[in-house]
Amino acid sequence: MSTTITPVDAPGPAASRAGRFAPRRLVRPGAAVLSGFLLFLSFPPRPLWWLALPAFGLLGWTLRGRRPRAGFGLGYLAGLGFLLPLLIWTGEEVGPGPWLALCAAEALFVAASCLGIAAVSRLPGWPVFAAALWILGEAARARVPFGGFPWGKIAFGQADGVFLPLAAVGGTPVLGFAVALCGFGLYETVRRIRAYRRTGAAPRGALAVAALTVLVPVTGAVAALPLVDDTAEDGTATVAAVQGNVPRLGLDFNSQRRAVLDNHVARTKELAADVKAGRKPQPDFVLWPENSSDIDPYANPDAQEVIDGAVRAIGVPTVIGAVVAPPTGKLRNTLIEWDPGKGPVATYDKRHVQPFGEYIPMRSFVRVFNSNVDRVSRDFGPGTKVGLFDLAGTKVGLATCYEAAFDWAVRDTVTHGAQLISVPSNNATFGRSEMTYQQLAMSRVRAVEHSRSVVVPVTSGVSAIIGPDGEIVRRSAMFTPDVLVEKVPLRSSLTPATRLGTLPEALLAAVAAAGLGWSALRAFRARRAS
Numbered sequence: 001m002s003t004t005i006t007p008v009d010a011p012g013p014a015a016s017r018a019g020r021f022a023p024r025r026l027v028r029p030g031a032a033v034l035s036g037f038l039l040f041l042s043f044p045p046r047p048l049w050w051l052a053l054p055a056f057g058l059l060g061w062t063l064r065g066r067r068p069r070a071g072f073g074l075g076y077l078a079g080l081g082f083l084l085p086l087l088i089w090t091g092e093e094v095g096p097g098p099w100l101a102l103c104a105a106e107a108l109f110v111a112a113s114c115l116g117i118a119a120v121s122r123l124p125g126w127p128v129f130a131a132a133l134w135i136l137g138e139a140a141r142a143r144v145p146f147g148g149f150p151w152g153k154i155a156f157g158q159a160d161g162v163f164l165p166l167a168a169v170g171g172t173p174v175l176g177f178a179v180a181l182c183g184f185g186l187y188e189t190v191r192r193i194r195a196y197r198r199t200g201a202a203p204r205g206a207l208a209v210a211a212l213t214v215l216v217p218v219t220g221a222v223a224a225l226p227l228v229d230d231t232a233e234d235g236t237a238t239v240a241a242v243q244g245n246v247p248r249l250g251l252d253f254n255s256q257r258r259a260v261l262d263n264h265v266a267r268t269k270e271l272a273a274d275v276k277a278g279r280k281p282q283p284d285f286v287l288w289p290e291n292s293s294d295i296d297p298y299a300n301p302d303a304q305e306v307i308d309g310a311v312r313a314i315g316v317p318t319v320i321g322a323v324v325a326p327p328t329g330k331l332r333n334t335l336i337e338w339d340p341g342k343g344p345v346a347t348y349d350k351r352h353v354q355p356f357g358e359y360i361p362m363r364s365f366v367r368v369f370n371s372n373v374d375r376v377s378r379d380f381g382p383g384t385k386v387g388l389f390d391l392a393g394t395k396v397g398l399a400t401c402y403e404a405a406f407d408w409a410v411r412d413t414v415t416h417g418a419q420l421i422s423v424p425s426n427n428a429t430f431g432r433s434e435m436t437y438q439q440l441a442m443s444r445v446r447a448v449e450h451s452r453s454v455v456v457p458v459t460s461g462v463s464a465i466i467g468p469d470g471e472i473v474r475r476s477a478m479f480t481p482d483v484l485v486e487k488v489p490l491r492s493s494l495t496p497a498t499r500l501g502t503l504p505e506a507l508l509a510a511v512a513a514a515g516l517g518w519s520a521l522r523a524f525r526a527r528r529a530s
Helices: 013-025 027-041 049-063 068-086 096-120 126-141 164-199 204-223 253-276 301-314 363-367 371-375 401-405 407-415 435-450 496-500 503-529
Strands: 236-243 285-287 318-324 332-339 343-349 388-391 394-398 420-422 453-456 464-466 472-475 482-489
Touching (some): 013 027, 096 503, 164 407, 236 453, 236 464, 253 301, 401 435, 407 435, 420 435, 435 464, 472 482, 496 503
Parallel strands (some): 236 285
């Protein structure tokens, strides 16, 4: 039996067009996700920093000419494409729920930036405003909620890149701005050139401005090279970073805490034996990682005894990472300066404790969604004073683990006189994920930003000693015991980034606000004219 399609059954013109153009509607959302994923690929451990440029170029193509509401949606997709793979390690121990919630929340900041980028994308010189808006979004993300979460700043993916010297000019905001500006500028330059080839005419001024948005960041990076200096202004110090390693299997929590302490004690005593035998140089001071003694040495005489024995064996001041549990109140994530003759002589309490890791905000509410919050049975509290120890005559600035992501937490140690920076960390919870490499890259950027050597002792790796030029002088492998000993330059001069502090970020925020204001004014005038 044959079937005849009547006019009623046949698809109408509108339906045909919808079917024909439906795939096109997915092009920009797909491009948004791809731009975010390219940003992820530009981050360590991959040395593909340059992928950030096509990532921003593609994002510029995705957003240009879109309405702000569409820009928000496309930006959210870009944020998810970037942050979901970048932060997957956050679910290593607690499952996918917290990872997905964190990425969903943080992607909102990317979406808000992209809303603004879409709004300014028709302005002359729009790549400047777009890059400033991206940095404004990063600034907000670094502050709220719960003190912020700066992980994934574009600057932290540029430790191997040509733009790195700009960190010494204006810190992570200027470095990130230069990368975003160059990426958006590349797209705008290509767009202008294609328009010229298509029509045979293009405004020379607009093409020149587009080219400048590419050339200025590159030229600025080259001009900033003299600021990257690893000379020893204040002599040198021989430093030892101890990586004791952690047990993998078969131990309950209390046993593992003691095993971690014993590992660091053993490595320090081995170092002392190597020094005595002439196999390694005598260090001026020794740095242990964060949580190298999760047993409070003030409350536990046996922990105090083994630490004191190790420090006496090596015979130099040693910084111990400990969990201090006062009888009442909150726990403290503390670095203790341990003198071989006097014992504990100074402390630094971590100032920016990690929400949902070291303390639980809104505990009763969060427990509804994830019972893992009760793994943190007692919250950590923040310290208040700047981390600075005088170790055998060397002023060592201290930024504990997570604090390295925050501009202020590192900068104020240098403005208070640090000649060298230490970032003691504990990444064992995150296994063999990319987290430890992402954090190591932060310390490399901080080294150039403040022109200081940076020592990163980590319980399970990767530990490293970094020169003031951002180059890794010595490093360990993951999940192996090791001791890194190296002579490092000490410096006391201040880079422009250290002197300027938050001023570059504030100026870029003003540029972003000016772009939004100009865009709103143009839209208002267009509505009045119509």
